[in-house]
Amino acid sequence: MGKVINIAPVTRIEGHAKIAIHLNDDGNVQDAFLHIQSLRGFEKFIEGRPAEEVPRIVNRICGICPWMHHLASNKAVDGAFGVTPTETGHKLREMCQVMAHINDKILHFFFLAAPDFVLGPDADYSVRNVIGVVKAAPELATKVVKMRQLGQMMLDKFAGKAIHPIAGVVGGFAKPMVEEERKELLEGTRTLLDFSLYALDYAIENVFNKYMDVIGELGVIHTGFLGTVDRKDGALRLYDGKQRLMKADGSYVDFEGDQYTNYLGEHVEPWGYSKMPYAKSWNEGFDMNLAAPKGIYRSNTLARINVCDKISTPKAQAALEAFRSSFGRPAQQTLLYHYARLIEMVYACERTIELLEWEGITDPNVRAKVEPKAGRGVGIVEAPRGTLIHDYTTDENGCITKANLIVGTTHNIAPMNMSVKQAATTLIKDGVYNEGLLNQVEMAVRAYDP
Amino acid sequence: MGVTTAMEWLGSCSGCEIAILNIGEDLIPIITEVLDIVHAPVLMDHKYFGQCGEGVTLTIPEAVVGIVTGGVSNHEHLEVLEEMREKCTVLIALGTCATHGGIPALMNGQDRQESWEGIFSTETTDPGAKIPTIEVPAPLDRVYACDEKVKIDMQLPGCPPNPALIAEVIMSLVEGRDPVLPGKSVCDTCPTKREGKGAVDKVKRFITNVDFVPGAAIDEMRCLLEQGYLCLGPVTAAGCAKRGAPSCISARVPCRGCFGPVRKDGNQLLDMMNALASNGIDYKSVIDRRSILRFSGAHGKLRPLKKRVGEEK
Numbered sequence: 001m002g003k004v005i006n007i008a009p010v011t012r013i014e015g016h017a018k019i020a021i022h023l024n025d026d027g028n029v030q031d032a033f034l035h036i037q038s039l040r041g042f043e044k045f046i047e048g049r050p051a052e053e054v055p056r057i058v059n060r061i062c063g064i065c066p067w068m069h070h071l072a073s074n075k076a077v078d079g080a081f082g083v084t085p086t087e088t089g090h091k092l093r094e095m096c097q098v099m100a101h102i103n104d105k106i107l108h109f110f111f112l113a114a115p116d117f118v119l120g121p122d123a124d125y126s127v128r129n130v131i132g133v134v135k136a137a138p139e140l141a142t143k144v145v146k147m148r149q150l151g152q153m154m155l156d157k158f159a160g161k162a163i164h165p166i167a168g169v170v171g172g173f174a175k176p177m178v179e180e181e182r183k184e185l186l187e188g189t190r191t192l193l194d195f196s197l198y199a200l201d202y203a204i205e206n207v208f209n210k211y212m213d214v215i216g217e218l219g220v221i222h223t224g225f226l227g228t229v230d231r232k233d234g235a236l237r238l239y240d241g242k243q244r245l246m247k248a249d250g251s252y253v254d255f256e257g258d259q260y261t262n263y264l265g266e267h268v269e270p271w272g273y274s275k276m277p278y279a280k281s282w283n284e285g286f287d288m289n290l291a292a293p294k295g296i297y298r299s300n301t302l303a304r305i306n307v308c309d310k311i312s313t314p315k316a317q318a319a320l321e322a323f324r325s326s327f328g329r330p331a332q333q334t335l336l337y338h339y340a341r342l343i344e345m346v347y348a349c350e351r352t353i354e355l356l357e358w359e360g361i362t363d364p365n366v367r368a369k370v371e372p373k374a375g376r377g378v379g380i381v382e383a384p385r386g387t388l389i390h391d392y393t394t395d396e397n398g399c400i401t402k403a404n405l406i407v408g409t410t411h412n413i414a415p416m417n418m419s420v421k422q423a424a425t426t427l428i429k430d431g432v433y434n435e436g437l438l439n440q441v442e443m444a445v446r447a448y449d450p
Numbered sequence: 451m452g453v454t455t456a457m458e459w460l461g462s463c464s465g466c467e468i469a470i471l472n473i474g475e476d477l478i479p480i481i482t483e484v485l486d487i488v489h490a491p492v493l494m495d496h497k498y499f500g501q502c503g504e505g506v507t508l509t510i511p512e513a514v515v516g517i518v519t520g521g522v523s524n525h526e527h528l529e530v531l532e533e534m535r536e537k538c539t540v541l542i543a544l545g546t547c548a549t550h551g552g553i554p555a556l557m558n559g560q561d562r563q564e565s566w567e568g569i570f571s572t573e574t575t576d577p578g579a580k581i582p583t584i585e586v587p588a589p590l591d592r593v594y595a596c597d598e599k600v601k602i603d604m605q606l607p608g609c610p611p612n613p614a615l616i617a618e619v620i621m622s623l624v625e626g627r628d629p630v631l632p633g634k635s636v637c638d639t640c641p642t643k644r645e646g647k648g649a650v651d652k653v654k655r656f657i658t659n660v661d662f663v664p665g666a667a668i669d670e671m672r673c674l675l676e677q678g679y680l681c682l683g684p685v686t687a688a689g690c691a692k693r694g695a696p697s698c699i700s701a702r703v704p705c706r707g708c709f710g711p712v713r714k715d716g717n718q719l720l721d722m723m724n725a726l727a728s729n730g731i732d733y734k735s736v737i738d739r740r741s742i743l744r745f746s747g748a749h750g751k752l753r754p755l756k757k758r759v760g761e762e763k
Contacts, residue, residue: 006503011495014464020585035585037526038461043572044565045556050737052657056706057744060553063465063610107471111493125501129494131481142478149474157693160701162472163465163610164708167701170657175702178665261573268570268579273586275575286576364664370657391573398655399738404572435501442495 027431036274067100068383079377089172094239105345122436172367193349219334219419219444224297227304234309257380299386299411301340306330313350372398383408456513457490460527462520466545469610526587535600550710551748595748609708636683641669652735682707685721
């Protein structure tokens with residue numbers, strides 16, 4: 001009877017999970033699991049609620065990406081009520097969503113992931129954290145804190161709340177943008193764009209070039225990918241577009257969001273509360289076997305960077321080209337999620353500027369006429385952690401009768417389990433392991449930003 | 451060396467943790483000098499069972515200050531909360547989930563077992579899937595606020611809590627004084643124009659935008675209740691205001707009560723029904739009245755509806 005190493009809790013991630021590594025009698029890895037520890041029940045307790053209230057309830061699914069739930073939910077309610085938001089309402093929502101991506105990426109890369117690279121994976125746990133980064137690189141840390149705060153406060157001031165937003169409404173947006181706000185947001189976003197370019201350069205030099213051997217090995221698995229692309233030209237999209245499901249060999253199918261049930265299924269294992277979405281349309285079932293996975297695809301930054309044909313903004317497109325020339329398409333190395341995250345941050349800044357420069361952005365016509373009624377709507381946005389699906393059915397009073405949610409992180413639960421197993425198997429041999437090695441197993445999880 | 455501090459999250463969404471980060475530039479001296487953080491899963495790598503995972507008892511280091519977010523909905527939350535109480539001199543419940551149950555306590559209005567079964571039998575879930583039970587913490591019978599399970603020394607609600615108030619609580623503890631916190635209602639901090647009782651006898655759903663002049667100051671907008679919208683400002687604790695107006699009001703959106711009741715043990719639903727009735731507004735015009743308790747459903751306030759008995763006939 002071998003033993004079990006419990007890494008609990010998994011730290012510097014945004015949820016509740018533990019890792020259990022099972023060793024056999026020889027001290028080699030027999031199996032490894034990422035157990036997801038929490039279940040709250042949003043799909044059920046929104047039943048009966050008036051649908052227009054739901055976007056300000058489901059944002060509590062995630063305090064880090066509340067804008068994503070808020071807006072996917074608004075899109076689903078639009079669909080159920082048969083409303084098309086006004087063009088300005090639609091673009092104000094997109095601006096908030098894309099801007100929220102900027103802050104999320106700063107948070108994840110610099111606050112949560114960077115300690116492993118700046119201080120090193122083997123640094124003592126008491127310093128291998130953001131506080132350690134502040135002490136080791138005070139100038140960088142101060143800049144990061146300032147930039148994140150700038151982005152958060154821009155959203156907070158314009159939309160009332162950055163965390164658990166309320167300004168998106170069925171039919172559009174709760175308030176128009178006035179010229180003064182537009183100018184201020186534009187100035188702030190230009191500062192963030194400069195920072196995002198700096199961050200990308202910094203990371204290429206200090207992380208990706210330096211840790212190339214680790215990137216080539218740690219948590220590497222071979223899977224398909226899911227993301228959202230522009231309906232016309234296949235460019236990266238975060239707020240709206242068609243879904244693209246790619247196989248590991250790079251071939252793909254595109255589909256409209258409301259067809260998701262034909263393409264995706266959710267597998268359940270008895271050892272974790274999170275469901276595990278898989279590609280049902282591949283007709284090969286579900287299997288997390290490392291050598292021959294079945295139905296497994298990944299979401300989040302690396303997936304989006306892999307599935308898109310291009311990026312519509314120039315600086316992010318240049319970064320994508322450099323990335324592809326080094327790693328190909330699709331790139332499978334798990335730690336490249338970080339690289340893709342920083343490319344997306346550049347896009348998010350450029351896209352926010354584009355939206356703010358659009359002449360109609362200050363138009364006061366921000367909300368279409370809404371009438372609660374029976375219907376069904378599927379709302380999809382790309383959350384930082386993956387394709388986020390809200391699917392609501394309403395009754396004649398416009399109250400929810402049924403809801404199905406597929407949350408961004410869950411697409412990556414099966415892949416994270418595989419990466420954990422891959423990392424643990426490679427790192428732990430003959431019963432020899434230490435804190436630094438176990439932290440590297442966690443790094444394979446952190447890359448997915450769960 | 452700063453004041454030793456342990457942080458934990460129970461059934462939470464991490465919004466409270468993000469609110470802590472939103473303290474902004476003052477955060478750097480707080481986390482590097484004022485506090486000495488010894489345990490905080492979101493930020494640092496201290497583990498429950500030793501750094502190499504070979505311990506058997508869940509252990510959190512001793513600390514002067516403990517900050518807990520999230521409500522208590524499963525046995526692991528309870529174990530962590532009890533360990534925090536054991537190890538921390540002053541225990542703070544941060545955020546409305548920790549103080550009043552918050553949104554996850556909406557589950558208290560339903561049959562939990564039946565709901566969970568429904569979650570594992572959706573259109574996309576593989577047929578025959580069962581509720582997971584291996585290596586996952588078993589649920590409690592309902593969602594609890596922290597003070598229903600252990601003694602809490604200080605409560606700071608908000609969904610999310612206001613970063614300025616979080617900083618105030620931390621600094622007051624370090625300086626050994628009482629924190630300065632707002633004790634009034636959202637209405638008391640709301641600058642909108644009140645013109646007195648009007649012709650409103652019903653509340654309307656929020657499916658049209660409120661009446662206001664874009665770009666004009668908030669105090670030029672009429673009170674949203676007087677405009678006929680359900681606004682929970684009268685029955686909700688103050689604290690969200692950041693730029694001279696409650697957060698939602700500043701976005702021209704009515705309040706939904708996210709700081710919980712004005713008095714710790716108040717009942718937002720009953721208080722709001724009373725407020726409407728005393729203003730001559732028909733409370734039956736509020737669709738889905740139970741969701742007025744959407745942020746404060748712990749403490750036994752929100753319970754499953756009895757079968758067969760129609761809701762609020």
